[in-house]
Amino acid sequence: MPIREFFVIPARSYLKITKFVENLWISYMGKRHVSLKDMASELGVSISTVSRALKNHPDISPELSARIQKLAIERNYSPNPLAMGLLRQQTKMIGIIVPDIVTHFFASIIAGIESVAAEKGYYIVIASSNESYQKEVESVKNLLKTRVEGLIVCLSQETKEFGHFESLINNEMPLVFFDRICESLETPSVTVDGVEAVRNIIRHFKENGCKRIAYISGPSYLNISKNRKEGYLKGLKESGLKFYPEMLVQCDLSAKDATLATRKLLNSQAKPDAIFGINDTVAFAAMKEIKKHGLKIPDDIALIGFTDEFHSTVVDPALTSVTHPTIQMGEESARLFFKWIEIGTSFTERVVLPTELVIRESSVKSTPS
Amino acid sequence: MPIREFFVIPARSYLKITKFVENLWISYMGKRHVSLKDMASELGVSISTVSRALKNHPDISPELSARIQKLAIERNYSPNPLAMGLLRQQTKMIGIIVPDIVTHFFASIIAGIESVAAEKGYYIVIASSNESYQKEVESVKNLLKTRVEGLIVCLSQETKEFGHFESLINNEMPLVFFDRICESLETPSVTVDGVEAVRNIIRHFKENGCKRIAYISGPSYLNISKNRKEGYLKGLKESGLKFYPEMLVQCDLSAKDATLATRKLLNSQAKPDAIFGINDTVAFAAMKEIKKHGLKIPDDIALIGFTDEFHSTVVDPALTSVTHPTIQMGEESARLFFKWIEIGTSFTERVVLPTELVIRESSVKSTPS
DNA sequence: AAGCTTTCCGCAAAGCTTTGCGTTAATAAA
DNA sequence: TTTATTAACGCAAAGCTTTGCGGAAAGCTT
Numbered sequence: 043m044p045i046r047e048f049f050v051i052p053a054r055s056y057l058k059i060t061k062f063v064e065n066l067w068i069s070y071m072g073k074r075h076v077s078l079k080d081m082a083s084e085l086g087v088s089i090s091t092v093s094r095a096l097k098n099h100p101d102i103s104p105e106l107s108a109r110i111q112k113l114a115i116e117r118n119y120s121p122n123p124l125a126m127g128l129l130r131q132q133t134k135m136i137g138i139i140v141p142d143i144v145t146h147f148f149a150s151i152i153a154g155i156e157s158v159a160a161e162k163g164y165y166i167v168i169a170s171s172n173e174s175y176q177k178e179v180e181s182v183k184n185l186l187k188t189r190v191e192g193l194i195v196c197l198s199q200e201t202k203e204f205g206h207f208e209s210l211i212n213n214e215m216p217l218v219f220f221d222r223i224c225e226s227l228e229t230p231s232v233t234v235d236g237v238e239a240v241r242n243i244i245r246h247f248k249e250n251g252c253k254r255i256a257y258i259s260g261p262s263y264l265n266i267s268k269n270r271k272e273g274y275l276k277g278l279k280e281s282g283l284k285f286y287p288e289m290l291v292q293c294d295l296s297a298k299d300a301t302l303a304t305r306k307l308l309n310s311q312a313k314p315d316a317i318f319g320i321n322d323t324v325a326f327a328a329m330k331e332i333k334k335h336g337l338k339i340p341d342d343i344a345l346i347g348f349t350d351e352f353h354s355t356v357v358d359p360a361l362t363s364v365t366h367p368t369i370q371m372g373e374e375s376a377r378l379f380f381k382w383i384e385i386g387t388s389f390t391e392r393v394v395l396p397t398e399l400v401i402r403e404s405s406v407k408s409t410p411s
Numbered sequence: 412m413p414i415r416e417f418f419v420i421p422a423r424s425y426l427k428i429t430k431f432v433e434n435l436w437i438s439y440m441g442k443r444h445v446s447l448k449d450m451a452s453e454l455g456v457s458i459s460t461v462s463r464a465l466k467n468h469p470d471i472s473p474e475l476s477a478r479i480q481k482l483a484i485e486r487n488y489s490p491n492p493l494a495m496g497l498l499r500q501q502t503k504m505i506g507i508i509v510p511d512i513v514t515h516f517f518a519s520i521i522a523g524i525e526s527v528a529a530e531k532g533y534y535i536v537i538a539s540s541n542e543s544y545q546k547e548v549e550s551v552k553n554l555l556k557t558r559v560e561g562l563i564v565c566l567s568q569e570t571k572e573f574g575h576f577e578s579l580i581n582n583e584m585p586l587v588f589f590d591r592i593c594e595s596l597e598t599p600s601v602t603v604d605g606v607e608a609v610r611n612i613i614r615h616f617k618e619n620g621c622k623r624i625a626y627i628s629g630p631s632y633l634n635i636s637k638n639r640k641e642g643y644l645k646g647l648k649e650s651g652l653k654f655y656p657e658m659l660v661q662c663d664l665s666a667k668d669a670t671l672a673t674r675k676l677l678n679s680q681a682k683p684d685a686i687f688g689i690n691d692t693v694a695f696a697a698m699k700e701i702k703k704h705g706l707k708i709p710d711d712i713a714l715i716g717f718t719d720e721f722h723s724t725v726v727d728p729a730l731t732s733v734t735h736p737t738i739q740m741g742e743e744s745a746r747l748f749f750k751w752i753e754i755g756t757s758f759t760e761r762v763v764l765p766t767e768l769v770i771r772e773s774s775v776k777s778t779p780s
Numbered sequence: 781a782a783g784c785t786t787t788c789c790g791c792a793a794a795g796c797t798t799t800g801c802g803t804t805a806a807t808a809a810a
Numbered sequence: 811t812t813t814a815t816t817a818a819c820g821c822a823a824a825g826c827t828t829t830g831c832g833g834a835a836a837g838c839t840t
Contacts, residue, residue: 087819087820088819088820088821089820090819090820090821090822091818091819091820094819100817100818101817101818101819102818102819103817103818103819106818106819125825127825128824128825128826129824129825130825131825
């Protein structure tokens with residue numbers, strides 16, 4: 043092994059020299075990040091040697107390897123992910139598009155995705171569509187610009203067109219939907235069994251003597267709206283209850299519109315004796331509005347929502363609700379994503395997770411009529 | 412301009428040829444991303460020409476520029492951020508560390524940060540410390556490995572040592588704290604005026620006839636605990652109220668421990684007639700526990716929390732609370748971050764935002780004693 | 781016609797890694 | 811002693827951009 047003195051600088055020009063010294067200073071001060079080149083010049087070996095030494099390549103003598111590895115630890119070396127990304131053509135980033143980030147439901151799904159992603163050494167980049175189709179399309183574009191390797195998305199409530207996703211599929215880019223999915227696209231997805239969930243709700247309502255059950259739905263083209271409506275009709279039939287068309291109201295997924303929808307129900311000729319809402323926002327808006335009308339929950343009107351654990355217990359009365367396995371939904375989504383990455387091609391696997399009807403105060407009437 | 416036929420392939424080897432054809436196919440199919448090289452070979456010009464044409468460099472003839480720009484649009488070209496990052500030595504990524512991501516408070520601060528970051532063309536990478544010092548240290552390391560350009564962080568409740576941040580500061584890496592900050596470190600930060608907030612609380616309690624005001628605090632070394640305690644003592648004094656040491660209890664920031672702390676207060680010889688909790692979790696846990704003890708809010712015990720808008724209105728009774736300007740906190744944090752980036756060096760600017768005491772039902776006694 | 785400007789592009793380096801292949805020097809074999 | 815091995819590295823290209831500088835061709839001046 044040729045022993046080179048430390049000060050033997052491979053000087054080609056003055057510029058090179060100052061550059062060399064600068065690099066030295068930088069690595070010594072710990073400023074920014076150390077590169078293979080920094081360590082190579084410090085040790086007087088080539089970059090490739092350093093690279094190989096770090097992975098114990100047999101071509102490098104054990105002594106030199108040891109020296110290099112020691113220095114790498116001292117200097118706190120870690121490979122530059124940009125360089126690696128350029129080389130391997132992968133960014134290790136996965137894009138997530140959610141209607142919003144502050145809702146507990148989405149935040150907790152994101153947490154689920156993140157945990158699986160972290161295991162695989164992937165990072166997540168989050169974009170929020172704000173329930174807007176426009177912003178969703180933009181988000182797709184922006185995420186593609188950042189070179190995410192694929193997308194995990196929950197549709198905005200406005201989305202009826204899917205051109206911005208079709209091109210992804212043509213490009214064989216991993217794409218997983220969750221909760222609000224696009225049924226016409228052949229991609230993996232994670233949803234909950236809305237039909238079954240609502241059938242349970244109806245059954246529970248029936249057991250508590252409810253006869254006039256209202257459903258505050260969302261935009262009709264959303265799969266979650268459709269599912270739950272199906273469960274609604276099926277459930278009513280099974281329980282031998284009548285379906286009153288005026289008890290099926292629709293709203294966009296905002297609190298404001300949900301309040302209006304509830305008001306409509308409460309102002310109708312024959313009030314409902316039970317209501318369930320399609321999601322958190324709707325359920326809480328309904329609760330507020332019912333209270334505002336001076337009606338008691340659950341005795342006047344029983345209420346059930348699709349919500350998460352935390353919110354349901356904090357309100358009064360505690361809300362009976364269909365809880366989503368949010369963390370698991372996130373994990374499953376990530377799992378499907380990585381499956382796509384691994385097999386390298388598109389596939390269709392629709393994961394449907396069960397929900398649980400957690401019965402609390404808001405639906406248990408004290409005097410079943 | 413030399414007119415080269417399209418099929419004049421600069422063939423050096425068979426490999427090159429297949430590579431060339433493959434690139435062609437790729438760009439035509441729209442698969443993956445088009446590079447300058449792809450377009451250059453398609454047009455028979457050099458890469459640098461394409462690069463310059465795209466930014467209307469005067470060296471390139473207008474006609475050629477137009478042709479190139481047209482192709483770029485057709486092929487949906489966008490510069491590879493990895494290559495740019497490598498060249499400019501910047502990743503356009505900012506790391507965020509929060510105690511958890513599902514709490515509305517943090518989620519909404521993150522949203523604030525994101526909006527400002529997006530404007531500047533930056534992306535955010537989120538890591539969650541789960542209130543654990545260990546995980547916080549790890550998060551710092553991991554984020555550094557991803558080459559984020561700096562960090563915006565809210566300390567975990569366990570964090571008493573700051574070695575993992577000091578090294579960042581030595582490296583002149585942008586670092587901004589929010590909410591739970593490190594007072595001994597010279598960095599920009601964003602907090603709320605806890606002292607003032609609590610003084611308002613006490614004043615309000617006093618006006619409602621409360622005399623025995625309890626405070627459920629957090630870990631004593633956290634700045635938010637200290638602030639609020641200061642406000643507590645100051646407020647009591649101002650209002651001429653007595654300070655009862657047993658009315659100042661402490662808990663970690665978990666719901667479980669907050670429940671225990673509340674129970675302790677309720678089981679004490681002389682119960683408090685007012686309680687305020689240091690944050691959301693604590694406030695809601697206290698509310699539940701008070702109800703469980705069969706006590707009425709606000710008449711038996713008035714309650715005030717530090718929470719966000721949404722939660723406060725949904726509970727019953729609606730919770731009087733100190734609302735944080737969360738979105739603004741996020742935006743300010745981001746602003747400080749970019750200020751650091753721009754001036755290129757460390758500075759100390761402690762932004763203290765005002766809070767607002769939103770009075771609702773939980774603190775207004777019907778029969779002021 | 782010879783020399784000088786422009787105009788318009790291409791070359792190459794830098795930023796960081798990985799890796800196939802070539803290159804030394806030394807050791808083993810003949 | 812000469813040739814064949816082997817051990818231990820270094821070179822260079824690729825992945826994508828940007829940009830200073832060099833260069834060829836065309837136009838212009840006397």
